[in-house]
Amino acid sequence: MKGVILAAGRGERLRPLTDDRPKVVLKVANRPVVEYVLENLDPFVDEFVMVVRYEKEKLVETLGDEFNGKPITYVEQLPGNGTAKAIESAEGHVGDENFIVVNGDIYFEIEAIKELISVFRRENADVALVLKHFDDLSHFGEVNVEGDLVKGVKEKPGKVPGYANLGIYAFRPAVFEFIKRTGLSERGEYEITDTLNLMIGAGRKVVHALYGGYWNDIGRPWDLLGLNEYLLKNKLEHRVMGTVEEGVTIVPPVEIGEGTVVRSGAYIVGPVKIGRNSKIGPNCFIRPYTSIGDNCHVGNAVEVKNSIIMDGSNAPHLNYVGDSIVGENTNLGAGTITANLRHDRGNIRVEVKGRLEDSGRHKLGAIIGHGVKVGINVTIYPGRKIGSGSFIGPGVIVDENVPSGTLVVVKQEKILRGMKG
Known part of the structure; x- marks a missing residue:
């Protein structure tokens, strides 16, 4: 199984720290953020595929061509923005195998991947994604569930409790068929959440794993301080x-x-x-x-x-x-x-x-x-x-x-x- 890491974004909200480098190479507790992602994926994959674009040379310089002895392949993101387009960029490198996709600018514990793979295999699903319950979904899309099944993904519903998508997925290769049918969202991007809704509408099996551990979406400068505190306190x-x-x-x-x-x-x-x-x-x-x-x-x-x-x-x-x-x-x-x-x-x-x-x-x-x-x-x-x-x-x-x-x-x-x- 291959692990696909989405690392093409500039990280505008993290400027000026991303003026000359992708956000995934910013160091927290003296290690690049992306290394924590690779570390947690490492036990479950035999190869890494890194989807890159902005200042990609800095990322290649930081990681080199392997991590813990497993090869890293760098793939330029296809024209267009959004997570669906980024995942599509890896199509030629995952072949006909099932694969894991993770946003490169998040922090999570290894239990998230364990739960993801467990439910993906147990349910013989087409897609599995990791969800976490939040009391306030103002900054998240809401994921509607029924048992283990995902029934749909909505835009940000406001300050209400519910389940949010954490940006950690397991896919069968059939996802690429639906990505190619995914149109532009209202904000001008090709969103993987729109792809998921297409799959659900077509009767494909989309399931979820619930995660209760620490998670950090490193989107703003103060998120770096929060993650730094967590790592120093716990690791x-x-x-x-x-x-x-x-x-x-x-x-x-x-x-x-x-x-x-x-x-x-x-x-x-x-x-x-x-x-x-x-x-x-x-x-x-x-x-x-x-x-x-x-x-x-x-x-x-x-x-x-x-x-x-x-x-x-x-x-x-x-x-x-x-x-x-x-x-x-x-x-x-x-x-x-x-x-x-x-x-x-x-x-x-x-x-x-x-x-x-x-x-x-x-x-x-x-x-x-x-x-x-x-x-x-x-x-x-x-x-x-x-x-x-x-x-x-x-x-x-x-x-x-x-x-x-x-x-x-x-x-x-x-x-x-x-x-x-």
Whole structure:
């Protein structure tokens, strides 16, 4: 059986973190999101088929041509958007075998795949999909069921309880016949849910497996923080492979990678994960649910809490990084502070694709892209985004989003904004 992973999307809602890479390669707990998908599929498949499009070279570079000794085949998505078109792209690579399809930008536990395959085989079904019950279906299509059978999939019904489709499927090859008959949806995409409705209408057997475990649809920046917290809380093992100087306090569980040096006075309260060849301290405070990548520097008088700092980034002097995401190869100047709490303690709202969305979090700091340079004594308001490749000059108060590649400086008490170069 082959495992098909849908990884062609850009991830617009995750910008600026996806400015130059597909969302499935973003690291959470120091591993690309797509690796968690591959890991859970691995026991059930003999080959992976990766459907790609946007910045596909970054994904190939990240994964290579195999995972745990099983080959990965990369397939360009056919023209057109939507999950049905993405699945159709894999037709020539799955042949006449049954196959599994998983969205590449979700997190789930292995039990979801076990239940999926069990019901698919037991019911001798044409399709099986994994469902989860939610109290609020505002962000999900509703799946109507009768026993093990799926009777139909509807658009988002609003704030009502019900079963939602998690983006995990088992198919017989007959699905391709129905995908080719699937028309464009109202939002201009070829949706696999429309294909399922066609199959149900034609009398094909579509069944479901119920899943009660943790699941995360990584669609917005704060979803990365939620997944990071879950992984560190539930999966982290205490392992110290780097060098820890005398005078360091470590409260387990903390993972410290090879080549990393933790200098005297550092105080680390787990769960915390630190990658390889990083420099930590002296005299810093790293609080729970923090991931720090490879080749990073967290230095003197720096406090980091519930945050993701990606590879090659630095918070070297007098910084506070709280409930924030810092992309790769970004540097925070001395005195840079990320504010993470509104004065009224209300939920932080974040601009996503031109409109403000409630993050559901009353603590959320900055979302900083890749290759950003931040000057000294910069203050960043809660929920603000700084685009990749930007330069923030000394003393700036970042009270609105900064587009990618922007220069922001203070001159004669005025903030000047312009494109770099």
